[in-house]
Amino acid sequence: MNTTNPNTFAPESRNLLGINGFKLSKGNKVTVIGAGAFGGWSSLYLLRKGFDVTLVDAWGAGNSRSSSGDETRVIRSTYGGNEFYFDLNVRALSLWKENQERWNKQLFFNVGVLWFCYERDTPQLDDSIPFTKKHKQEYEYLSPDELSKRFPAVHTGDLHHAYLDPFGGYLKARESMQQVHNAFLSEGGNYIQAYVRPGSTESDRMSFIELSNGEQIKSDLFLFACGSWLGKLFPEVLGDVITCTKQEVYYFGTPKHESELYDKLPAWIDVDGKDFYYGIPGNQQRGFKIGVDKRGEIFDPTDGDRIANPNVLSNAKKFIEHRFPGLRGAPLVENRVCPYENSPDGNFIFQSHPEAANVWFLGGGSGHGFKHGPALGELVANSFS
Secondary structure (H helix, E strand, O other), X not given: OXXXXXXXXXXXXXXXXXXXXXXXXXXXXXXXXXXXXHHHHHHHHHHHOOOEEEEEEOOOOOOOOOOOOOOXXXXXXXXXXXXXXXXXXXXXXXXXXXXXXXXXXXXXXXXXXXXXXOOOOOHHHHOOHHHHHHOOOOOEEEOHHHHHHHXXXXXXXXXXXXXXXXXXXXXXXXXXXXXXXXXXXXXXXXXXXXXXXXXXXXXXXXXXXEEOOOOEEOOOEEEEOOHHHHHXXXXXXXXXXXXXXXXXXXXXXXXXXXXXXXXXXXXXXXXXXXXXXXEEOOHHHOOEEEEOOOOXXXXXXXXXXXXXXXXXHHHHHHHHHHHOHHHOOOOEEEEEEEEEEEOOOOOOEEEEEOOEEEEEXXXXXXOOOHHHXXXXXXXXXXXXX
């Protein structure tokens, strides 16, 4: 989610505006490594620009090790005073709607996003208000009494107010990535399931990448968008830039006599300035979802076990019972681990390899990248055209 880092883009990410100086011609060969939210969408939009695109992934789109492998993700525009991210999400939401109509498959669920605010002044929300007015996507202010009347499942005793963003909601995650992948294939893209090792660099270019099946691929452009694995593939460049943390997600069973009360809540975010719990009720019949946005322990995305930390789970249960008293004693029906690929300041990274002009990195999703996927993919494709 990354509600804690509403910063501006890192300086190198200005390249997303199309001023990277590395241009391609139609028919040039592009290889994208990583079929997640960044790589999958980038490969699709690069293909639509007329490039010859090959996509490579070790385990496939929406796999359980990836940051895109859970069931759902929140989509919201709120980034404090960061207008660029707000605008980027507005564009992303438009593209989500456009593509789901093209594919005749619902991926965006407009249930709204409910923000729980503890103080009168909440910069994370307040500073976005001018942008909501600019885009005619204004939030609704709710006093504790109004919040209780609208959403009686919510305990409001320690809240100053809430904001309801009626334009947000949630996205299918795993299914979206598989749908993007299917579209990529149906529109003429090439896909290889294999692990990648960077090849040698000569004369300011990487000549090839090596696959775990023994093949070598040559390309005019290599775009590495492989999430938490970026730092492992390029330790000398990104080892201290991209770090992976273990972020836990839980699904609780709702009471049998009032499950609809909880399933019909908006997606929600608790702005406590500490844990930043968030949730997606209903959640495709998986249960009442709560995620922990506070950065967890360092995690190995390849070999790390997806097992809940008892202390993190215990604290999440305490929060659930406080904020949603009707869920006291609710059973844990499922848990997942979402590996965050964190950049130092939470901003996305789009930059070239310092020693290979035809090698580019796209990453640093930092828990808030998924929803931006189509807009980032479009920007990346435009920047090389």
